[in-house]
Amino acid sequence: MQKAQRPATHRSKQSPAGVMRFVAPVSRDRVIRDFPKCYDLQACLQMKTDWNTQAKKACRDRTTAHQGWDRTRMSKVVVVGDLNVGKTCLINRFCKDAFDRDYKATIGVDFEVERFEIAGLPFSLQIWDTAGQEKFKCIASAYYRGAQVIVTAFDMSDIKTLDHTRQWLTEALKENEPSSCSVFLVGTKNDLLSPEARLRTEIDAVKVALELQAEFWSLSSKTGENVKEFFFRVAALAFEDAILKELEGANPPSRIGEGSILSDTVDKAEVQGMKKTCC
Numbered sequence: 001m002q003k004a005q006r007p008a009t010h011r012s013k014q015s016p017a018g019v020m021r022f023v024a025p026v027s028r029d030r031v032i033r034d035f036p037k038c039y040d041l042q043a044c045l046q047m048k049t050d051w052n053t054q055a056k057k058a059c060r061d062r063t064t065a066h067q068g069w070d071r072t073r074m075s076k077v078v079v080v081g082d083l084n085v086g087k088t089c090l091i092n093r094f095c096k097d098a099f100d101r102d103y104k105a106t107i108g109v110d111f112e113v114e115r116f117e118i119a120g121l122p123f124s125l126q127i128w129d130t131a132g133q134e135k136f137k138c139i140a141s142a143y144y145r146g147a148q149v150i151v152t153a154f155d156m157s158d159i160k161t162l163d164h165t166r167q168w169l170t171e172a173l174k175e176n177e178p179s180s181c182s183v184f185l186v187g188t189k190n191d192l193l194s195p196e197a198r199l200r201t202e203i204d205a206v207k208v209a210l211e212l213q214a215e216f217w218s219l220s221s222k223t224g225e226n227v228k229e230f231f232f233r234v235a236a237l238a239f240e241d242a243i244l245k246e247l248e249g250a251n252p253p254s255r256i257g258e259g260s261i262l263s264d265t266v267d268k269a270e271v272q273g274m275k276k277t278c279c
């Protein structure tokens with residue numbers, strides 16, 4: 001399916017030599033101004049309703065642009081969970097506004113880069129889709145490292161997949177510094193449940209989320225319910241975290257074209273090569 005054309009905000013910047021260079025446009029429906037709300041106050045990572053004041057001030061302060069604040073920051077999101085829970089569909093609904101009824105197992109890993117403008121600054125999420133099938137775990141787990149966000153997904157119509165989220169999270173955290181990761185517990189396919197069954201499952205999920213210290217979301221990639229809201233929340237929390245870490249001077253987050261997170265093209269090729277070797 002072809003990606004729908006989105007209206008875009010164009011920006012241009014003056015280089016030191018005075019030559020205008022154009023920054024690729026961010027789609028208007030990826031602009032986040034207000035701090036996005038959580039899904040359920042009983043299981044959320046941040047209760048506050050507005051940006052952190054320090055981060056807000058830093059974003060507003062245009063003079064900081066001279067210190068590299070105009071560069072795009074990027075956070076890595078890793079999506080894990082049992083096979084068939086709907087990880088690929090979730091990412092495709094958000095990034096491509098598409099939904100496929102047929103199941104096509106992810107082989108190893110894949111990723112998408114989604115660009116945002118948050119509080120006036122550019123920001124990107126590198127969203128890694130991993131395979132739930134056991135035989136591809138060796139490939140997928142090699143890509144868990146360096147995640148700022150871990151999304152553990154389960155199928156709301158298959159309750160055993162909720163139990164398995166503990167194990168998925170443990171494995172993803174083994175490759176990361178637990179204190180530097182934000183964790184989300186996402187219940188997919190809520191369209192398949194009656195209102196009563198949905199409520200029961202959400203109550204169970206909130207308990208697990210509290211245990212995992214995760215923020216809980218209930219959504220459907222088929223209807224699109226809460227998908228955009230969820231990713232906006234992920235982007236906003238990751239962005240704020242990146243800004244605050246930068247202000248503290250600790251672990252400056254990766255920027256596009258620099259450091260550990262490589263460019264889209266390079267990583268796609270690397271992923272393809274890795275898949276061939278392992279399979």
Ligand SMILES: Nc1nc2c(ncn2[C@@H]2O[C@H](COP(=O)(O)OP(=O)(O)OP(=O)(O)O)[C@@H](O)[C@H]2O)c(=O)[nH]1
Nearest residue numbers: 083084085086087088089101103106132189221222
């Ligand atoms: N009704 C409904 N079906 C969904 C939803 N999301 C995914 N599915 C279906 O569930 C099946 C599995 O979806 P995938 O996204 O491929 O699952 P996955 O978690 O990526 O699976 P692996 O790649 O094997 O780990 C497909 O047939 C989808 O159409 C949803 O929100 N509602």
Ligand SMILES: [Mg+2]
Nearest residue numbers: 087088105106
């Ligand atoms: Mg998949």
